[in-house]
Amino acid sequence: MAQTYTSLTGLLDHGFDTVIDVRSPAEFAEDHVPGAINLPVLSNEERARVGTIYVQQSAFLGRKIGAALVFRNAANHVETRLMDKDGGWRPLVYCWRGGQRSGSFAWMLGQIGWRSDVIDGGYRSFRRLVNKALYDDDLPHRLILLDGYTGTAKTALLHLLAARGVQMLDLEGLAEHRGSLLGAMATPQPSQKQFETRIAAALSRLSPDRPVLVEAESSKVGNRVVPPSLWSAMKAAPRIEVTAPIAARAAYLAQAYDDILSDGPRLRQKLDQLRGNRGNALVDGWFDLITADDKPGLTAALMQQHYDPSYDKSRKMYNPQTIARIDAVKLDEPGLSAVAAQIESLLANL
Secondary structure (H helix, E strand, C coil): CCECCCCHHHHHCCCCCEEEECCCHHHHHHCCCCCCEECCCCCHHHHHHHHHHHHHCCHHHHHHHHHHHHHHHHHHHHHCCCCCCCCCCCEEEECCCCCHHHHHHHHHHHHHCCCCEEECCHHHHHHHHHHHHHHHCCCCCCEEEEECCCCCCHHHHHHHHHHCCCEEECHHHHHCECCCCCCECCCCCCCHHHHHHHHHHHHHCCCCCCCEEEECCCCEECCEECCHHHHHHHHHCCEEEEECCHHHHHHHHHHHCHHHHCCHHHHHHHHHCCHHHHCHHHHHHHHHHHHCCCHHHHHHHHHHHHHHHHHHHHHHHHCCCEEEEEECCCCCHHHHHHHHHHHHHHHHCC
16 A cells, blocks of 8 residues: 655654665656665666657557566666565655656555555655745744854854754754855756755754754755745844954864865855956956955955945845844854853743
8 A cells, every 4th residue: 555645754763774765866856755765667768769769659568668678777786786685674665756767665664574665646745845835834933043144153053053052053064064155066957856855855854843053045046946835934034143353264164165265266156256246356356366366365355346236235134133132252162162152042032
């Protein structure tokens, strides 16, 4: 009997030993149920070939060739990836809509003796639950935004606070982007669907009875859009603002962004995009600091001449409610620990 889930939490707490996504590698790469492994019963090329035969020749021929490929690939998975599983192993299988691919694979596993089952509706039913949580319903969580100018170590503070038991949502970590023009990381960003899946899964693990700390971001993190239910809650959330001297922020950013600050050609290419907004004179001045390898000087100039003005403009647009301001003298390990302790104390009383 297929497993029917009416809530995202229920699906994520499925109770099976392994979740198996039998869709093609390309489908899996775009998005998948958190924790699932990919055992494709059709490769990308095979899926395209079967689809073409189904449409252009005949549905029967497409199903026949598809079935032969599915069982051949499934047998290979049993002989390789699944050979170490004992008789008590319980797999939960899904494909695109809970149809032939997952049904065939789960049936085969059942014939071996494993207590296999499928997700009713497959990935599409999972995706509907994600959409409901992030597009249709209001978030049940009480958000508090961690605010402050660029370079006030907000992401580092989030993780320090998480280690102290504070609930937090790290959007930059989930989006694999540091949230600014220079924020790209070595790994590519997840797809929009995968970003939303990560958010929904993270929120499902957080209690609505305690505050959730989120870094104050724009509506996009890199090229990924913050989904509407979360964005609405963020805009309405009160804020804790962290401040720090420009020298401390410059030193922190010089270390945190050393990857791109050490890549002169890529850095120039990124900053060149700001000529239309900031003018040639400012950008040329930044290029001179790049040539001189003055990373603290460059980060200080970027904050004073670009990031801070953008931040001030954004604050006027949203007119946020700031419930506390915390001044950090330094952004080194002791300084950040002291700030984290103050934030933890504030949240305990909210």
